[in-house]
Amino acid sequence: MLRFLFQRLVVTIPTLLVVTFMVFMIVHLIPGDPAQILAGDFATPQVVKELRAEWGLDRPLLVQYGSYLKNLAQGNLGTSIASRRPVTAEIADRYHTTLSLAFWGTLFAVALGLTAGVVAARKPFTAWDYGSMTVALVGISTPVFWTGLILILIFSVKLGWLPAGGTGSSLKYLILPAVSIGFFDAGVVARQSRSSLMEVLGQDYVRTARAKGLPEKRVINKHAMKNAIIPVITIIGMQFGRMLGGAVLTESVFSLPGLGRFLIIAISQRDYPVVQGVCLVLALSFVIINLFVDLTYGFLDPRIRQ
Amino acid sequence: MAARSERRGARWLRSPAVRRFRQHKAALVGLGLIIFFTLMAIAAPLVAPYSPDDANLAQSLAAPTRAHPFGMDALGRDILSRCIFGARISLTIGLVSVGIGTLIGLPAGAVSGFIGGWFDRIVMRVVDILLAFPPILLAIIVVSIFGPGLQNAMLAIGIAQVPIYARLIRASVLKVREELYVDAARAAGAPEWMVLFKHVVPNSLAPVVVQGTLSLASAILSAAYLGFLGLGAQPPTPEWGSMLSKGRDFLRVAPHASIFPGVFIMLTVLSFNLFGDGLRNALDPKFTKR
Numbered sequence: 001m002l003r004f005l006f007q008r009l010v011v012t013i014p015t016l017l018v019v020t021f022m023v024f025m026i027v028h029l030i031p032g033d034p035a036q037i038l039a040g041d042f043a044t045p046q047v048v049k050e051l052r053a054e055w056g057l058d059r060p061l062l063v064q065y066g067s068y069l070k071n072l073a074q075g076n077l078g079t080s081i082a083s084r085r086p087v088t089a090e091i092a093d094r095y096h097t098t099l100s101l102a103f104w105g106t107l108f109a110v111a112l113g114l115t116a117g118v119v120a121a122r123k124p125f126t127a128w129d130y131g132s133m134t135v136a137l138v139g140i141s142t143p144v145f146w147t148g149l150i151l152i153l154i155f156s157v158k159l160g161w162l163p164a165g166g167t168g169s170s171l172k173y174l175i176l177p178a179v180s181i182g183f184f185d186a187g188v189v190a191r192q193s194r195s196s197l198m199e200v201l202g203q204d205y206v207r208t209a210r211a212k213g214l215p216e217k218r219v220i221n222k223h224a225m226k227n228a229i230i231p232v233i234t235i236i237g238m239q240f241g242r243m244l245g246g247a248v249l250t251e252s253v254f255s256l257p258g259l260g261r262f263l264i265i266a267i268s269q270r271d272y273p274v275v276q277g278v279c280l281v282l283a284l285s286f287v288i289i290n291l292f293v294d295l296t297y298g299f300l301d302p303r304i305r306q
Numbered sequence: 307m308a309a310r311s312e313r314r315g316a317r318w319l320r321s322p323a324v325r326r327f328r329q330h331k332a333a334l335v336g337l338g339l340i341i342f343f344t345l346m347a348i349a350a351p352l353v354a355p356y357s358p359d360d361a362n363l364a365q366s367l368a369a370p371t372r373a374h375p376f377g378m379d380a381l382g383r384d385i386l387s388r389c390i391f392g393a394r395i396s397l398t399i400g401l402v403s404v405g406i407g408t409l410i411g412l413p414a415g416a417v418s419g420f421i422g423g424w425f426d427r428i429v430m431r432v433v434d435i436l437l438a439f440p441p442i443l444l445a446i447i448v449v450s451i452f453g454p455g456l457q458n459a460m461l462a463i464g465i466a467q468v469p470i471y472a473r474l475i476r477a478s479v480l481k482v483r484e485e486l487y488v489d490a491a492r493a494a495g496a497p498e499w500m501v502l503f504k505h506v507v508p509n510s511l512a513p514v515v516v517q518g519t520l521s522l523a524s525a526i527l528s529a530a531y532l533g534f535l536g537l538g539a540q541p542p543t544p545e546w547g548s549m550l551s552k553g554r555d556f557l558r559v560a561p562h563a564s565i566f567p568g569v570f571i572m573l574t575v576l577s578f579n580l581f582g583d584g585l586r587n588a589l590d591p592k593f594t595k596r
Contacts, residue, residue: 015431015435018431026447030450031451031453137576137580141523141572141575141579142572142575143527143530143534143547143550143572145554146568149557153557153564153565157561246442248442248443252535263443264446267450279443282439
């Protein structure tokens with residue numbers, strides 16, 4: 001297992017290097033001069049030139065990329081052009097908000113999606129199946145920001161039960177955002193779990209388990225679910241990664257100070273180090289999640305471990 | 307001649323795939339809704355009760371009435387008319403961006419899977435890296451480079467779809483290229499490009515057709531997302547996402563300004579998802595009730 005982990009980690013390094021290169025080049029393609037933005041509209045060309053030199057923006061792109069990599073190797077993501085604070089500190093301030101949002105959103109998606117998927121697969125082509133799959137389809141067809149607005153309208157404006165936005169130590173601030181982001185993914189999880197469970201339920205060993213007289217609950221939980229869950233876990237992992245990157249909409253609706261909103265602001269300010277840092281952290285999170293998903297496969301299926 | 311083509315048409319309608327599609331009631335509902343939205347988009351100037359840009363500040367945020375069933379927005383424009391015209395924008399974005407995604411992703415993935423080797427490895431690594439970015443993030447970055455606006459939003463969403471198509475067609479090509487008829491075409495002396503584009507690609511298209519329909523749904527959603535973030539269609543274009551974004555500022559006093567554009571987005575996306583599901587069931591009998 002350790003060897004597998006090591007091999008996977010080694011493979012991720014070139015991927016991340018390519019990500020840093022691509023993001024670096026793309027970010028510098030974005031029109032606009034950060035020095036000009038920082039200096040303001042009324043700054044003299046001399047001031048802009050000095051700022052450009054101060055931030056190293058006047059050097060050739062590849063030289064800038066080289067020094068970026070050198071700093072990166074030392075765990076330094078650079079300094080935000082807008083706030084003049086270290087990018088790592090800026091990201092650290094916001095990462096937990098996005099991570100908690102993605103975590104609770106995924107938890108909601110798994111709880112609702114898996115239940116709907118199992119119910120549908122156990123009673124295929126019945127009202128239960130059609131009902132759960134309709135809810136799943138509505139889930140994947142509804143824009144997350146609209147779900148968020150409707151939830152705010154019902155639970156904050158009309159009923160006054162939950163806050164409409166902002167952050168706090170209480171979990172109640174995350175309930176509506178998590179449900180809003182998770183509802184979409186619940187649909188994806190429900191559809192995937194239904195189809196993979198239905199496929200497994202048609203296998204010979206499930207028929208054997210039923211023929212032995214095992215109760216249906218045990219057949220599903222002990223025999224079918226273990227084999228059906230691997231594709232579902234892949235989807236959950238992918239959706240979790242997507243939530244981290246795609247949380248910008250939910251963060252925007254609920255005014256959450258997360259990475260997504262931070263990235264949008266950084267792009268508009270041409271804050272290159274922040275854009276690069278956030279993209280790298282998101283890509284790294286995605287890679288780690290995939291690694292974790294791969295390790296879970298080994299845990300669930302001994303054949304993969306070998 | 308006419309009788310023969312009529313017979314061929316009738317035979318096509320009786321084919322197992324079409325029969326399976328027709329049995330899928332939800333897919334028929336989806337198709338019905340797609341036809342409805344398409345007709346609405348085409349005939350928008352005829353069916354919309356008012357011009358989408360007619361503003362009447364005296365009626366700003368007015369609640370729904372018989373004259374204005376969806377109410378008015380902050381500038382006193384009729385929301386129903388704007389929603390009807392919005393169908394044009396959303397469907398155009400969907401079609402154009404799926405077109406861009408297919409136009410780039412399809413040849414890249416097909417050639418990559420067909421010739422294999424280092425070319426395949428490079429293309430797939432690029433695809434992997436692009437897939438590591440959530441599509442909305444990729445679209446935001448592309449829009450940042452080219453600037454906000456309808457055309458750039460279509461380009462951004464299309465580019466974000468390229469890796470999905472490339473991967474899908476490659477997987478399909480890998481399977482098809484091993485078929486006997488491909489060997490037969492080669493043995494008959496067909497050049498490689500002809501084998502690929504005449505024999506392999508047409509037989510690898512089924513999953514792409516299904517994905518294309520489902521992608522239309524996600525492209526419409528992505529357009530709404532970009533519009534919501536102010537990066538898509540710019541005012542006064544009646545785009546559903548940006549209408550919702552403007553409406554949310556008045557959620558407490560005029561919820562109708564946010565509710566109706568959202569319903570339109572949801573129904574359009576739902577229709578393509580229903581249709582796509584039906585198409586997948588029809589083309590892959592594994593999903594059908596036995």
